Amino acid sequence: MTLTPTYAEIGMQSGGAGAGTDTAARPGLTVAGRAFPTNRGGLCKKGWTSAELLTSPERILTPMLRQPDGGFAPASWAEALDLVAERLAGSRARHGADSVGVFGGGGLTNEKAYQLGKFTRVALGSSRIDYNGRFCMSSAAAAGNRAFGVDRGLPFPVEDLDAADTILILGSNVAQTMPPFIGHLEGARSAGGLIVVDPRRSATARLTEDGGGMHVQPTPGSDLVLLLGLTNIVITERLIDTDYLERRTVGFEALRRSVSRWWPERVQQLTGVPVPQLRELARRLAAGSGTYILTGRGVEQHVDGTDTATAAINLALVLGLVGTRHSGYGTLTGQGNGQGGREHGQKCDQLPGYRKITDPAARAHVAGVWGVTPESLPGAGVPAIELLDSLGVSGGVRCLLVHGSNVVVSAPDSNRVRAGLEALDFLVVCDFFFSETARFADVVLPVTQWAEEDGTMTSLEGRVIRRRTAIGAPDGVRSELWIFQELARRLGSAGTFSADPAEVFDELCLASAGGLADYSGLSYGLLDTGEAAYWPYPVGSTGTPRLFLDRFAHADGRARIVAVHARVTDAPAQRDGTVTLITGRLLEHYQSGAQTRRVPELHQAQPQARLQVHPATAARLGLVDGGEVEVGNMQGTVTCVAEVTGGIRPDTVFLPFHFPGAQRANLLTLGATDPVSGMPEFKRTTVRVRALVRTPGSGPAGPVSVPSIRTDAHA
Numbered sequence: 001m002t003l004t005p006t007y008a009e010i011g012m013q014s015g016g017a018g019a020g021t022d023t024a025a026r027p028g029l030t031v032a033g034r035a036f037p038t039n040r041g042g043l044c045k046k047g048w049t050s051a052e053l054l055t056s057p058e059r060i061l062t063p064m065l066r067q068p069d070g071g072f073a074p075a076s077w078a079e080a081l082d083l084v085a086e087r088l089a090g091s092r093a094r095h096g097a098d099s100v101g102v103f104g105g106g107g108l109t110n111e112k113a114y115q116l117g118k119f120t121r122v123a124l125g126s127s128r129i130d131y132n133g134r135f136c137m138s139s140a141a142a143a144g145n146r147a148f149g150v151d152r153g154l155p156f157p158v159e160d161l162d163a164a165d166t167i168l169i170l171g172s173n174v175a176q177t178m179p180p181f182i183g184h185l186e187g188a189r190s191a192g193g194l195i196v197v198d199p200r201r202s203a204t205a206r207l208t209e210d211g212g213g214m215h216v217q218p219t220p221g222s223d224l225v226l227l228l229g230l231t232n233i234v235i236t237e238r239l240i241d242t243d244y245l246e247r248r249t250v251g252f253e254a255l256r257r258s259v260s261r262w263w264p265e266r267v268q269q270l271t272g273v274p275v276p277q278l279r280e281l282a283r284r285l286a287a288g289s290g291t292y293i294l295t296g297r298g299v300e301q302h303v304d305g306t307d308t309a310t311a312a313i314n315l316a317l318v319l320g321l322v323g324t325r326h327s328g329y330g331t332l333t334g335q336g337n338g339q340g341g342r343e344h345g346q347k348c349d350q351l352p353g354y355r356k357i358t359d360p361a362a363r364a365h366v367a368g369v370w371g372v373t374p375e376s377l378p379g380a381g382v383p384a385i386e387l388l389d390s391l392g393v394s395g396g397v398r399c400l401l402v403h404g405s406n407v408v409v410s411a412p413d414s415n416r417v418r419a420g421l422e423a424l425d426f427l428v429v430c431d432f433f434f435s436e437t438a439r440f441a442d443v444v445l446p447v448t449q450w451a452e453e454d455g456t457m458t459s460l461e462g463r464v465i466r467r468r469t470a471i472g473a474p475d476g477v478r479s480e481l482w483i484f485q486e487l488a489r490r491l492g493s494a495g496t497f498s499a500d501p502a503e504v505f506d507e508l509c510l511a512s513a514g515g516l517a518d519y520s521g522l523s524y525g526l527l528d529t530g531e532a533a534y535w536p537y538p539v540g541s542t543g544t545p546r547l548f549l550d551r552f553a554h555a556d557g558r559a560r561i562v563a564v565h566a567r568v569t570d571a572p573a574q575r576d577g578t579v580t581l582i583t584g585r586l587l588e589h590y591q592s593g594a595q596t597r598r599v600p601e602l603h604q605a606q607p608q609a610r611l612q613v614h615p616a617t618a619a620r621l622g623l624v625d626g627g628e629v630e631v632g633n634m635q636g637t638v639t640c641v642a643e644v645t646g647g648i649r650p651d652t653v654f655l656p657f658h659f660p661g662a663q664r665a666n667l668l669t670l671g672a673t674d675p676v677s678g679m680p681e682f683k684r685t686t687v688r689v690r691a692l693v694r695t696p697g698s699g700p701a702g703p704v705s706v707p708s709i710r711t712d713a714h715a
């Protein structure tokens with residue numbers, strides 16, 4: 001989540017959290033909220049407890065090498081890095097540079113993400129890099145690029161939301177995933193204008209209860225149809241802004257034709273949202289005097305996520321909301337550096353500054369900064385799921401480096417991921433802990449945590465923020481920048497790799513110059529003044545808090561209305577006792593849980609996976625609250641505990657994805673991807689549920705035949 005370390009102010013204390021651990025000699029830290037516009041001094045529970053991880057007894061404090069007996073033994077850094085370099089060079093020589101793959105993370109600082117991209121292209125010469133943002137932001141990014149010509153999560157400062165009287169949130173549970181953010185919804189909420197679309201009565205949906213807001217509860221994965229239907233109503237009821245459409249957009253005619261068959265009754269049939277509610281929702285959006293439309297993973301993490309985000313953008317465009325001072329569209333970016341992490345080269349088709357690796361001018365510019373020839377840079381690689389699918393496969397990736405992701409828990413179709421990792425010749429994982437993924441590694445390299453390193457992060461609104469070292473790192477751990485430098489040297493790489501974050505940032509700024517995400521006017525010195533710095537920030541500018549006020553980033557300055565079509569038009573199967581599984585987050589846990597499951601307070605609050613089930617469904621399937629259940633389909637089987645709650649549709653169940661082993665939600669997800677973005681489907685999976693202790697009347701949980709919708713992804 002975006003708030004924890006970045007906005008934390010670190011207070012040094014003596015004694016405290018470090019006592020009694022391997023790192024007892026280090027002073028303890030406490031984390032306190034600091035006044036900052038995004039969070040207004042607030043931190044969520046995970047923020048308050050984040051310092052505990054610095055001194056966790058489970059922290060890895062020396063490189064670890066896999067032994068012939070399958071266990072791990074400590075090694076010196078020289079020994080570990082020599083081995084890694086030798087194996088990578090060997091693979092490259094025997095099987096080509098693309099036999100070495102790299103998997104990054106949206107939690108890395110801008111400096112690390114940038115250097116990881118450069119290291120892959122220059123030191124390894126490989127095109128095979130992608131990252132966990134593919135699971136997170138890729139659909140919204142693709143939609144934003146397509147419509148606006150640029151992808152910045154919120155093209156306006158987050159405080160702009162304070163003045164809104166109407167905010168539509170589609171598929172985001174910010175009350176639990178970004179708690180301090182809900183302060184910015186307060187204006188709309190108290191004006192009765194908070195509207196939440198979620199198949200669950202989530203904590204965010206409950207914010208609509210007092211004050212006259214709306215909670216719309218569609219069937220999972222039907223949001224595209226819902227949005228096409230709302231656009232249809234807005235057009236037929238003449239609520240569109242024709243002047244805006246004429247001045248600022250192209251493509252309206254095709255949109256008008258494409259939504260004409262999504263009349264309200266048909267939309268009701270597929271989404272389960274009653275016609276009067278559809279009409280009321282459309283009218284409220286049009287009537288607002290400051291209206292924002294925001295999307296989250298609930299609508300984006302689908303095989304049609306790009307088109308769904310596009311439909312949300314189209315609705316905003318026909319209402320004339322985007323690029324005006326008091327309204328807008330945005331996507332709620334997820335990870336700590338989910339925005340910056342998608343700008344500087346971790347993506348398979350990307351060079352720094354949000355440039356395309358296939359663009360000759362971009363290649364020439366970046367190669368110049370890197371001191372190599374453009375011809376030496378590889379072309380575009382493949383997106384995350386294709387990369388993971390190629391592990392150990394002939395012609396695929398044989399050696400993998402993982403930096404900041406726990407794919408065994410968080411990538412879809414866990415069994416397949418696990419098989420891929422086992423089939424590798426060599427796996428290197430950089431982490432603080434023995435994550436579920438690190439357990440498959442040949443070499444684990446322990447790295448510095450957030451409080452132990454300098455760097456920058458870019459917030460969901462495109463604001464670049466400095467992170468300062470607050471505490472020395474324990475002996476034995478190293479920064480990733482240092483690791484890249486050492487490996488590049490051992491690999492005999494062209495190009496220089498600095499281990500100093502300030503130097504790397506300066507280089508990133510140069511490399512980004514002239515790109516969409518232009519940082520070239522920034523420096524640590526400038527950021528240290530505390531001035532708010534929103535990209536693009538070219539030399540000589542003072543940054544860009546609000547994009548699109550005058551023009552969109554396409555050559556003609558106009559936004560593209562891209563007519564999209566609903567592909568998933570069947571209601572999810574409820575035959576034979578199957579239900580639709582949606583997955584997502586809990587307040588207390590972060591992502592794969594690699595970090596939060598190691599904080600006792602958070603672990604105790606949510607020690608195990610619980611499947612949310614509606615009481616009617618529980619009765620039908622013979623499930624009891626707190627009882628053990630088995631959730632299964634062709635993909636795999638999860639065992640967990642039932643949580644019977646009225647806050648979910650009867651045809652839908654919800655499972656958090658934070659838990660390991662047999663509780664892994666991703667044992668059930670298919671690995672099907674959006675054809676435009678490569679985003680995997682995480683939020684619409686057909687499953688069968690049964691009580692593990694059989695109660696009379698419950699059916700068996702045999703394999704379920706689900707339609708195979710695996711599609712070929714390209715970036």
Ligand SMILES: Nc1nc2c(c(=O)[nH]1)N[C@H]1C(S)=C(S)[C@@H](COP(=O)(O)OP(=O)(O)OC[C@H]3O[C@@H](n4cnc5c(=O)[nH]c(N)nc54)[C@H](O)[C@@H]3O)O[C@H]1N2
Pocket residue numbers: 001002136170171172173174176177178197198199200202219220221222223296297298299333334335336582583584585586587588589590591592654683
């Ligand atoms: N506590 C906590 N906070 C986090 C994180 C965390 O792991 N834990 N992770 C961070 C990251 S990386 C991210 S990306 C963000 C994600 O933040 P969110 O997008 O808020 O998170 P999710 O829980 O994945 O999904 C949000 C909601 O989508 C709903 N949903 C599921 N399927 C559908 C659907 O088909 N349609 C609609 N309309 N809604 C649907 C779910 O019921 C859920 O309430 O959170 C960030 N913050």
Ligand SMILES: Nc1nc2c(c(=O)[nH]1)N[C@H]1C(S)=C(S)[C@@H](COP(=O)(O)OP(=O)(O)OC[C@H]3O[C@@H](n4cnc5c(=O)[nH]c(N)nc54)[C@H](O)[C@@H]3O)O[C@H]1N2
Pocket residue numbers: 105106107108109132133135136137297301334335402403404405406407409410411412430431432433435447480583584585590591592593594595657665666669682
């Ligand atoms: N079923 C289902 N699956 C999902 C989702 C869902 O909604 N449903 N959401 C998806 C989304 S949006 C996301 S973002 C992913 C996230 O899932 P992951 O990519 O697994 O993210 P984390 O759990 O944060 O894992 C980060 C790992 O890297 C380590 N780490 C943290 N910081 C650093 C660093 O600076 N350097 C290094 N080397 N290591 C570091 C942590 O200790 C941890 O082991 O999960 C996706 N998976």
Ligand SMILES: [Mo]
Pocket residue numbers: 135136137334335
């Ligand atoms: Mo995410």
